[in-house]
Amino acid sequence: MNKVLVFKSQDDKDPRVPLLPEEARKLCQLGCKVWVAAGLGSSLGISNEDYEAEGCDITSAPTEVLDEIDIVLSLGPPSPDMAAAYKAHHVHIGSLNAFQNGDQVREWQDRGFTTIALDFIPRTTIAQKMDVLSSQANLVGYSAVIVACYNLNKLAPMMMTPSGTIQPARFFILGAGVAGLQAIATARRLGARVDAYDPRPDVEEQVKSLGARFIQIKLGETGQTKDGYAKALKSDQIREQQIAMAEYCASSDVVITTAQVFGKKAPKLITREMIERMPHGSVIVDGAVESGGNVEGSIADGLVKVHGVTIIGYRNLACRVAHDASQMHSNNLVNFLSHFWVPDSQAFAFNPADEIIQASMVTHQGNIVSHRLNLH
Known part of the structure; x- marks a missing residue:
């Protein structure tokens, strides 16, 4: 079973939420164990109890549960404290803005964890429902x-x-x-x-x-x-x-x-x-x-x-309609994850040979693997 943590963006001015309760339920129904950072939905009037009612667990100390976590979902790149706490097995998924965050990308490479950029999702027919941009x-x-x-x-x-x-x-x-x-x-x-x-x-x-x-x-x-x-x-x-x-x-x-x-x-x-x-x-x-x-x-x-x-x-003009922006982001995120869910193993399989992963994976196993970046 994959264990997932949903973490708030490090941008305090961004009222959007990466995953709404009803979409979190879909991940629970797949077979995931979903942890949600306390107060994740407060900017939209969504309580911790709303997430718990959909099968999620709440944590007030996200970095302390990381040893139990496989995948971290967020709006943006990992915050410095989260990146420092990641281990090689962790996968961070969010809009990474990698072109402007070259120094951070190198830090993620040095830390050895995997990052997947939702803002690098290719504009193909199969990936259309995942296209956050x-x-x-x-x-x-x-x-x-x-x-x-x-x-x-x-x-x-x-x-x-x-x-x-x-x-x-x-x-x-x-x-x-x-x-x-x-x-x-x-x-x-x-x-x-x-x-x-x-x-x-x-x-x-x-x-x-x-x-x-x-x-x-x-x-x-x-x-x-x-x-x-x-x-x-x-x-x-x-x-x-x-x-x-x-x-x-x-x-x-x-x-x-x-x-x-x-x-x-x-x-x-x-x-x-x-x-x-x-x-x-x-x-x-x-x-x-x-x-x-x-x-x-x-x-x-x-x-x-x-x-x-x-x-x-x-x-970030999308923040001005934060509820709908969160709904669309949640749908994109669940569609992305569902595409890589393997029912037999009850786990996600992010195959580097897959065309969507080839386009969106930025760092993996201590390497910068994105062909879009020129940071080597």
């Missing part, structure tokens, strides 16, 4: 629009009243990946007029299907990786892109940027010069601030005003 990105797109509307001094929809007609707000969405498409859909549901741009011509049909206008900018050869991520553009392509986008930014009330390149720093798309041309009272939401930001002058977890334009750089 996509599920959370959906919520980022939604939250970006809501945050923008809250800070905008205009209404989103058109209104025809006895006092006159109010024109709809104009949104410009940069990037039509999962977050961008959800931002488009949410803004359209609110009645806004939406333009959208992405250098990948393949997404034009998806943008139009949501009721937005797709902006075409000729940049030469662009495209996406085999996993569906946008390829990095060359410097001259980015400059051409900025020149063309400046006109759309100047006529927009809200600009939402979601452009990221997997494993690399986010491209700077919105310059100060472009910001200065935008209408007074308009809003920019930098949805890529955690990976360097798309907007010049944006501040991580900050809100600044430049020439009357509000620039919002809130990190």
Whole structure:
């Protein structure tokens, strides 16, 4: 029988919960013994008793039960005290942000325990139901629009009243990946007029299907990786892109940027010069601030005003809908674990030859095994 510990993220500002009680029950039903750190669900009003009612045990000292544990589940990477307490047989599963945590990855390698990155799950059909990045990105797109509307001094929809007609707000969405498409859909549901741009011509049909206008900018050869991520553009392509986008930014009330390149720093798309041309009272939401930001002058977890334009750089926008974010994360996590459960042995088997494990395993048996990282 595998013994599992569910541990809270080391980020105290993150109200999400890695595993909700109803999903924890599913692991118990598989045959796991599940330990839950005391207070795990307190940010969502979930009590220790709620977990106990589903078959879990509660521990107020997670590091003290590690000798009995095989697998640790968390939202993020292991905290320093947990990593120091891990032994070689432990497996830590969470979103590890390994590209930005190179020093920690080397420490995990030295400690000899196994780490599996949920944010490295491949974008394949079989792994779709485990894809934490996509599920959370959906919520980022939604939250970006809501945050923008809250800070905008205009209404989103058109209104025809006895006092006159109010024109709809104009949104410009940069990037039509999962977050961008959800931002488009949410803004359209609110009645806004939406333009959208992405250098990948393949997404034009998806943008139009949501009721937005797709902006075409000729940049030469662009495209996406085999996993569906946008390829990095060359410097001259980015400059051409900025020149063309400046006109759309100047006529927009809200600009939402979601452009990221997997494993690399986010491209700077919105310059100060472009910001200065935008209408007074308009809003920019930098949805890529955690990976360097798309907007010049944006501040991580900050809100600044430049020439009357509000620039919002809130990190982890999915946290603003923490209940649903936790539900989706829990489902992804249980789907991942269930895929590797072997009923005959009543245990998980993380086969390094499996394509999902090949993509997501970061450290194992004292080695950095991820082909995505260049830390050797």
